[in-house]
Amino acid sequence: MTPRPPRRNPILAPRQATLPPVSRSRAGTEMSAWAAAGTFALQTCRDCGAVQYPPRDVCRACLSDRLAWRPADGAGTLLATTTLHYPYELYFRERAPWRTGLVRLSCGVTVGAFLHPALGDAPAEVEIAARLDRAGHTALIALPKDHADFEVSQMREFTASPKGRKVLVTDAASPAGLAMVKALVAAGAAIVWAGRAEPWGIVPGFEEAVAAPEVTVVPLDVTDSDSVIDLAGRIGGRTDIVINTADYHRPDRAVGGLGVETARAEMETTYLGLLRLARAFGPALAARAAEGPNHAIAWVNILSIYALVASPSKATHSAAEAAALAFAQGMRADMRASGLRVVNIFPGPVDEGWHQLDLPPKIAPDALARAAVKALESGVEDVFPDPVSRQWYERWRADPAAFSRELAEAGQ
Numbered sequence: 142m143t144p145r146p147p148r149r150n151p152i153l154a155p156r157q158a159t160l161p162p163v164s165r166s167r168a169g170t171e172m173s174a175w176a177a178a179g180t181f182a183l184q185t186c187r188d189c190g191a192v193q194y195p196p197r198d199v200c201r202a203c204l205s206d207r208l209a210w211r212p213a214d215g216a217g218t219l220l221a222t223t224t225l226h227y228p229y230e231l232y233f234r235e236r237a238p239w240r241t242g243l244v245r246l247s248c249g250v251t252v253g254a255f256l257h258p259a260l261g262d263a264p265a266e267v268e269i270a271a272r273l274d275r276a277g278h279t280a281l282i283a284l285p286k287d288h289a290d291f292e293v294s295q296m297r298e299f300t301a302s303p304k305g306r307k308v309l310v311t312d313a314a315s316p317a318g319l320a321m322v323k324a325l326v327a328a329g330a331a332i333v334w335a336g337r338a339e340p341w342g343i344v345p346g347f348e349e350a351v352a353a354p355e356v357t358v359v360p361l362d363v364t365d366s367d368s369v370i371d372l373a374g375r376i377g378g379r380t381d382i383v384i385n386t387a388d389y390h391r392p393d394r395a396v397g398g399l400g401v402e403t404a405r406a407e408m409e410t411t412y413l414g415l416l417r418l419a420r421a422f423g424p425a426l427a428a429r430a431a432e433g434p435n436h437a438i439a440w441v442n443i444l445s446i447y448a449l450v451a452s453p454s455k456a457t458h459s460a461a462e463a464a465a466l467a468f469a470q471g472m473r474a475d476m477r478a479s480g481l482r483v484v485n486i487f488p489g490p491v492d493e494g495w496h497q498l499d500l501p502p503k504i505a506p507d508a509l510a511r512a513a514v515k516a517l518e519s520g521v522e523d524v525f526p527d528p529v530s531r532q533w534y535e536r537w538r539a540d541p542a543a544f545s546r547e548l549a550e551a552g553q
């Protein structure tokens with residue numbers, strides 16, 4: 142077990158979070174949206190084919206405004222390096238020195254990048270990765286070939302690793318929640334609080350998993366405001382990462398279902414549960430976003446691909462997921478000011494009880510939990526962890542209107 146960091150002196154002012162510079166052009170923000178999903182993308186001119194960097198509104202070669210974003214090949218050559226000892230921005234100065242360099246990409250553009258500590262001097266073959274800085278904007282990082290360990294020195298600034306941190310899993314009594322507890326212990330979390338609403342309905346393997354020395358079972362019912370506030374009073378001031386696995390869903394079509402009970406129960410857990418958690422735990426997390434090396438860092442929502450594309454066979458479930466996603470976008474905006482990340486995970490059908498009738502492929506709870514931990518470790522904010530969710534996301538991203546009609550016609 143990782144030793145506990147020394148307790149903070151309550152008389153001293155807490156360390157305030159600083160952020161990297163926040164303003165970006167609209168095209169630059171688009172690059173960040175790709176980086177949020179872990180993809181290094183560049184604009185390509187539809188007319189002359191020139192690849193663009195930095196992001197811009199018209200082509201650098203032919204002045205066409207028909208620029209399209211495409212995933213880019215990050216392979217390139219490190220041309221030159223320099224070390225910044227006294228950066229102008231406060232955020233960077235607090236964390237100086239920074240090694241940076243110029244990388245010539247095989248697609249013909251040259252980019253400036255932060256250098257991974259394992260990289261030597263130029264020239265060297267490198268791979269560019271796009272990640273987000275603590276302000277939520279693209280940071281390009283030059284990695285050695287076959288090396289992507291972000292757990293070293295300043296690379297940690299671009300991640301939200303659970304290693305050494307104290308993590309709440311809101312519903313550990315579900316297959317996905319229990320898998321999350323195990324994955325966090327394996328990833329080196331200092332404490333995992335495993336939320337449990339009821340003493341019954343426990344998934345197989347629960348007692349063994351929570352017997353690990355890092356794990357403490359805590360009572361938490363996200364449908365009950367008092368329960369959420371009670372727990373936040375006990376552990377909210379120490380929690381570094383919240384992983385909301387609480388979810389309730391039943392197959393229920395739009396027309397043909399009976400009454401509003403299913404829909405109400407889904408909203409109560411999936412949407413209002415998230416809202417209760419955010420209001421009870423969010424402010425304390427934000428206040429501790431700069432405190433010590435293992436400060437509060439992230440909020441993870443296990444949503445569903447149905448939050449983006451509604452499934453006709455799960456109309457009420459899709460509606461609750463869409464509500465939770467809309468709220469999560471608000472959380473991301475509010476928490477950004479303190480540098481906290483909101484990570485949204487959008488699995489396709491999960492291989493558990495209430496997705497019995499869905500056709501395979503389905504993602505196993507263990508694989509979902511590993512994807513969530515990997516997203517934290519590698520600094521990705523929007524995660525599509527399985528083939529179904531990736532394919533649906535790509536088609537949704539290309540043409541949302543056409544894809545929703547396609548699903549409606551398939552009746553799925």
Ligand SMILES: [Zn+2]
Nearest residue numbers: 186189200203
């Ligand atoms: Zn052009």
